[in-house]
Amino acid sequence: MLNETNDIQPNTIMPTLTQEKITHKKDIFSLAKNIPQSPYFEDKKHSVILFKSDCFDILPKLPGNSIDMIFADPPYFLSNGGFTCHAGKMVSVNKGKWDISKGVEENFIFTQRWLRECQRILTPNGAIWVSGTSHIIYTIGSAMQGLGYKILNDIAWFKVNPPPNLSCRYFTHSTETILWAAKNKYSKHYFNYDLMRKMNNNKQMLSLWSIKAPGFLEKIYGKHPTQKPIELLNRIVLASTKHGDIILDPFTGSSTTGVAAVKEKRQFIGIELEEEYLRTSIKRLKDIEKT
Numbered sequence: 001m002l003n004e005t006n007d008i009q010p011n012t013i014m015p016t017l018t019q020e021k022i023t024h025k026k027d028i029f030s031l032a033k034n035i036p037q038s039p040y041f042e043d044k045k046h047s048v049i050l051f052k053s054d055c056f057d058i059l060p061k062l063p064g065n066s067i068d069m070i071f072a073d074p075p076y077f078l079s080n081g082g083f084t085c086h087a088g089k090m091v092s093v094n095k096g097k098w099d100i101s102k103g104v105e106e107n108f109i110f111t112q113r114w115l116r117e118c119q120r121i122l123t124p125n126g127a128i129w130v131s132g133t134s135h136i137i138y139t140i141g142s143a144m145q146g147l148g149y150k151i152l153n154d155i156a157w158f159k160v161n162p163p164p165n166l167s168c169r170y171f172t173h174s175t176e177t178i179l180w181a182a183k184n185k186y187s188k189h190y191f192n193y194d195l196m197r198k199m200n201n202n203k204q205m206l207s208l209w210s211i212k213a214p215g216f217l218e219k220i221y222g223k224h225p226t227q228k229p230i231e232l233l234n235r236i237v238l239a240s241t242k243h244g245d246i247i248l249d250p251f252t253g254s255s256t257t258g259v260a261a262v263k264e265k266r267q268f269i270g271i272e273l274e275e276e277y278l279r280t281s282i283k284r285l286k287d288i289e290k291t
């Protein structure tokens, strides 16, 4: 386990957008006591725990009704040997072994399995956000409906500056969908309507979000092939959580969710298979004021 608490700069002076009193009603370190595996990294000061693990080994060990919000950016199963354009060059679309499709049925079983565990650990009024492209989002939506999640919004994330389509046989892919869903139909989900309105020039915020892909400065800690922009996660964290809430990301990658959580003084549990991405996560979390 890496414990780099002392290396992380305290962020007590950082301004946050939601200034309500922090009430640590429960904490991630007592939740983690139920998990036999030691964390790969923990930071008591900023309330962060990272596990190097398959999420199917960690999620079932967490107590039910314990997590306030989940953001999941799962494998999209789009690594099929194709090509895309990056910085004007033709590059392979392959993201890693974890992103290779297992076939429609297996993909559904995988998706349903982790979504079921996530639903169990969410608090009664908790909510989940799941991102995806056409390769996986219908599978996710169908699994969510079958499990009894209550879908609150399907956000269309417009990527503003997408790479061109090389084949010229399709429209340029420029959106991803992010499903926001409550644990079930009885949930009274939290939505910081006023702040979202304020962030949108005092007009109701639409479910169409124009946010650029992560720029160079967000990638200086290491490259993750599917890193999400911090602006996207900031918005999600602010829209649906309060100070001190517990946020979990079962496919944390370079921990964009964790960075947004720490910035806004939420607690964070991240799970990731690959050590390389955890190292990037730790660098980002250590340099929180710049990311």
Ligand SMILES: C[S@@+](CC[C@H](N)C(=O)[O-])C[C@H]1O[C@@H](n2cnc3c(N)ncnc32)[C@H](O)[C@@H]1O
Residues within 6 Å of the ligand: 053, 054, 055, 056, 073, 074, 075, 076, 098, 224, 226, 227, 228, 229, 250, 251, 252, 253, 254, 255, 256, 257, 271, 272, 273, 274, 277
């Ligand atoms: C789409 S990426 C997430 C990127 C992340 N949102 C970010 O901003 O960096 C999915 C991640 O899930 C990891 N992964 C895939 N299968 C996993 C599993 N069963 N358990 C835990 N992590 C997994 C992959 O290694 C990959 O880093």
